[in-house]
Amino acid sequence: MPFSTQKENFLIGHMPALPHPLAPISRLPPEVLAIIFESCTWAENLFSLRDHEGFPPEQIGWMKVSHVCRRWRQISLGHAALWSDINNQFMSQPLLDMMVQRSARHPASLSLNMSKLDTPHFLSLLNTQNMLWLQKINIYLPMISPSAQQQCFSQFILDFTKESNIAPVLESLTLQHEPRDPIPIRDHSQPPPSNSHEAHPPLSFVSLSTGDFECPV
Amino acid sequence: MPTIVSVDDSTVPGEGSSRLLLLVSSDNKHIVVEEDIMSRSRFISKQVEGFEATSQRHAILLPFSSFVLNKVIEYCSHYRGYYLLEDDPDAAPPGRSPVREWDQEFLDVDRNMLLRIIKAAHYLEIKSLVGSCARAIADMIRGKTTEEMREILGVENDFTPEEEHSPSSKCTG
Numbered sequence: 001m002p003f004s005t006q007k008e009n010f011l012i013g014h015m016p017a018l019p020h021p022l023a024p025i026s027r028l029p030p031e032v033l034a035i036i037f038e039s040c041t042w043a044e045n046l047f048s049l050r051d052h053e054g055f056p057p058e059q060i061g062w063m064k065v066s067h068v069c070r071r072w073r074q075i076s077l078g079h080a081a082l083w084s085d086i087n088n089q090f091m092s093q094p095l096l097d098m099m100v101q102r103s104a105r106h107p108a109s110l111s112l113n114m115s116k117l118d119t120p121h122f123l124s125l126l127n128t129q130n131m132l133w134l135q136k137i138n139i140y141l142p143m144i145s146p147s148a149q150q151q152c153f154s155q156f157i158l159d160f161t162k163e164s165n166i167a168p169v170l171e172s173l174t175l176q177h178e179p180r181d182p183i184p185i186r187d188h189s190q191p192p193p194s195n196s197h198e199a200h201p202p203l204s205f206v207s208l209s210t211g212d213f214e215c216p217v
Numbered sequence: 218m219p220t221i222v223s224v225d226d227s228t229v230p231g232e233g234s235s236r237l238l239l240l241v242s243s244d245n246k247h248i249v250v251e252e253d254i255m256s257r258s259r260f261i262s263k264q265v266e267g268f269e270a271t272s273q274r275h276a277i278l279l280p281f282s283s284f285v286l287n288k289v290i291e292y293c294s295h296y297r298g299y300y301l302l303e304d305d306p307d308a309a310p311p312g313r314s315p316v317r318e319w320d321q322e323f324l325d326v327d328r329n330m331l332l333r334i335i336k337a338a339h340y341l342e343i344k345s346l347v348g349s350c351a352r353a354i355a356d357m358i359r360g361k362t363t364e365e366m367r368e369i370l371g372v373e374n375d376f377t378p379e380e381e382h383s384p385s386s387k388c389t390g
Contacts, residue, residue: 023329024333024336025371028336029336029339035310035311035348038351039351039354039355042313064362064363068367070375070376072372081310
């Protein structure tokens with residue numbers, strides 16, 4: 001049998017297994033691939049990072065889809081919803097910043113354990129620009145946190161209660177503080193904060209848990 | 218864009234309590250189906266509204282095979298009359314809820330068929346079916362390496378070696 005025929009037969013025999021530009025996956029519209037990628041976040045969410053401590057991020061969870069091919073990378077990086085569940089519990093600082101950058105003004109959820117953040121990084125994550133698109137904020141301040149972290153936490157609460165519309169799409173705010181010293185949540189030199197619902201219209205859930213907050217009437 | 222052709226009354230049975238639609242697949246198979254069954258498809262519903270405006274009978278030409286179309290009709294028939302939250306226009310994007318038990322069996326097909334079904338469901342705007350297919354595909358690649366994902370879904374690695382090993386892609390996921 002001529003070599004060319006052998007080669008042709010080999011290729012035909014292996015055709016179903018070979019990736020091809022006309023393969024069904026290549027013909028899916030970008031929006032369908034984006035839905036599949038979002039399903040991957042549901043199936044293999046950030047908490048799966050717990051089982052992979054020390055693994056490079058690109059080998060963990062659904063983020064791998066951005067490393068499959070150029071098209072998948074382009075679609076996944078352009079789909080802000082994919083990066084909008086931001087949690088520093090199991091993520092390195094560069095990965096956290098990358099998530100914030102890629103969530104690109106899509107309504108996002110931000111969960112921070114302050115024991116894993118330095119103060120400048122905390123402030124940069126909760127700057128006024130980022131606050132514009134945060135839909136859920138969950139901040140946990142453990143008892144062992146240094147006083148600088150406690151002050152930072154306190155300042156965040158103070159700013160939040162004093163200023164209107166700093167978080168126009170915020171729907172849920174959860175602040176967890178393990179008690180050591182009470183944390184003041186009002187600046188006595190200032191007039192009482194306005195009603196939180198008026199100041200933050202979409203905010204429908206606020207939880208202050210397990211801590212001592214000094215909040216004079 | 219869908220192509221709509223006029224058909225004569227003998228092709229589509231007359232209007233009764235349950236009207237009938239004629240769907241024509243890309244392999245030119247004519248499939249008659251009750252309108253109620255296909256009402257889960259927003260695409261079909263919009264087409265039917267258009268028919269009512271012109272008071273003409275029509276067939277709807279669809280760009281996928283009868284094999285795929287029959288699978289979609291099977292799905293719609295199973296959930297006929299059921300309210301599925303994912304199909305609500307105000308519902309969250311599809312693919313973020315567990316796959317229903319019946320859907321798991323229904324979608325126990327080979328990779329290419331699954332991809333054809335999700336493409337058809339997207340075309341027909343059946344969000345619940347898109348979501349179930351997306352979850353099924355996500356489950357196929359869960360916990361797999363990028364190389365395994367490529368093999369499972371038949372994707373070609375078109376990154377250059379330089380791109381694959383660039384720090385910007387390595388350290389930032």
